[in-house]
Amino acid sequence: MSKIITIHSSKGGTGKTSIAFNLACAYAISGKNVCLLDMDMRTPSSFHNLFPRPKRWFNDVLNGKCGINDIIVDATDEIGSEGKLYVGYSNPDIGAIRDISGKDRIWQARALKNLMTIRPELIRSDIDMILLDTPPGTDFISMNSIVASDYVLMVVKPGKCNLNCMKQMIDGVYSSLGKNYGVVENMYHKGQLSLCGSEVGIPSIMSIPCSCDVSVNGNCEVFTLTRTQHMFSTSIFDLMDKISDVLEIP
Ligand SMILES: Nc1ncnc2c1ncn2[C@@H]1O[C@H](COP(=O)(O)OP(=O)(O)OP(=O)(O)O)[C@@H](O)[C@H]1O
Ligand SMILES: [Mg+2]
Numbered sequence: 688m689s690k691i692i693t694i695h696s697s698k699g700g701t702g703k704t705s706i707a708f709n710l711a712c713a714y715a716i717s718g719k720n721v722c723l724l725d726m727d728m729r730t731p732s733s734f735h736n737l738f739p740r741p742k743r744w745f746n747d748v749l750n751g752k753c754g755i756n757d758i759i760v761d762a763t764d765e766i767g768s769e770g771k772l773y774v775g776y777s778n779p780d781i782g783a784i785r786d787i788s789g790k791d792r793i794w795q796a797r798a799l800k801n802l803m804t805i806r807p808e809l810i811r812s813d814i815d816m817i818l819l820d821t822p823p824g825t826d827f828i829s830m831n832s833i834v835a836s837d838y839v840l841m842v843v844k845p846g847k848c849n850l851n852c853m854k855q856m857i858d859g860v861y862s863s864l865g866k867n868y869g870v871v872e873n874m875y876h877k878g879q880l881s882l883c884g885s886e887v888g889i890p891s892i893m894s895i896p897c898s899c900d901v902s903v904n905g906n907c908e909v910f911t912l913t914r915t916q917h918m919f920s921t922s923i924f925d926l927m928d929k930i931s932d933v934l935e936i937p
Pocket of ligand 2: 705
């Protein structure tokens with residue numbers, strides 16, 4: 688049975704997309720069949736440049752023009768992994784981004800219906816993991832991805848000012864929905880007060896160090912493929928093992 692992991696945050700720019708792509712590739716390298724969906728239609732990822740370009744986008748699924756299996760592309764040959772890697776993207780065209788921003792509640796209600804078809808359509812016999820890279824905050828796509836998921840990976844940046852938002856999301860959304868979740872602190876600097884330490888009472892899975900290499904190249908390079916010994920990659924492989932333990936993935 689496929690496991691669905693939603694990668695989420697209360698604020699933007701915490702590293703969700705970087706972690707989602709690197710984690711998906713890490714799982715595929717380790718022999719798992721993975722499907723990664725970029726569901727952030729307002730700020731789509733730039734990783735589609737690295738993989739085979741899709742003919743259709745996630746936007747088309749929400750617009751009811753096609754099903755999820757029509758938009759995902761097989762990127763296994765590109766990464767040369769043992770497991771399969773399927774990827775699906777939001778449309779990065781500025782016109783498509785503007786279009787989404789102008790949608791009303793009637794459209795959202797219809798889109799929600801289309802969103803609900805994803806899980807049963809995607810649970811193909813050969814997919815072990817479905818990773819959903821979502822927009823930050825309480826966007827309707829994020830909320831519905833969380834509802835559909837087996838595990839929520841919350842990505843936070845260190846710093847006391849992020850604490851309130853983080854706690855509200857955990858108490859008000861993850862816990863109230865009874866979701867299994869884990870917090871990963873990303874872009875951590877040595878000596879910095881850890882947000883997830885016992886001091887603030889939020890158990891974190893791990894802290895990923897801040898790295899200039901990632902901030903410069905991380906938007907167009909998947910480190911778990913190209914720099915397997917880099918500290919960002921080793922952190923992601925470690926994160927993968929920890930999530931697998933929680934979800935009892937062999
Ligand atoms: N550990 C890290 N060290 C340094 N830079 C990082 C690290 N992780 C991510 N970044 C950089 O931070 C920036 C934001 O990352 P990313 O786009 O993955 O965040 P996001 O949470 O998906 O943002 P959004 O909320 O806009 O979708 C990128 O430039 C990325 O390369
Ligand atoms: Mg993102």
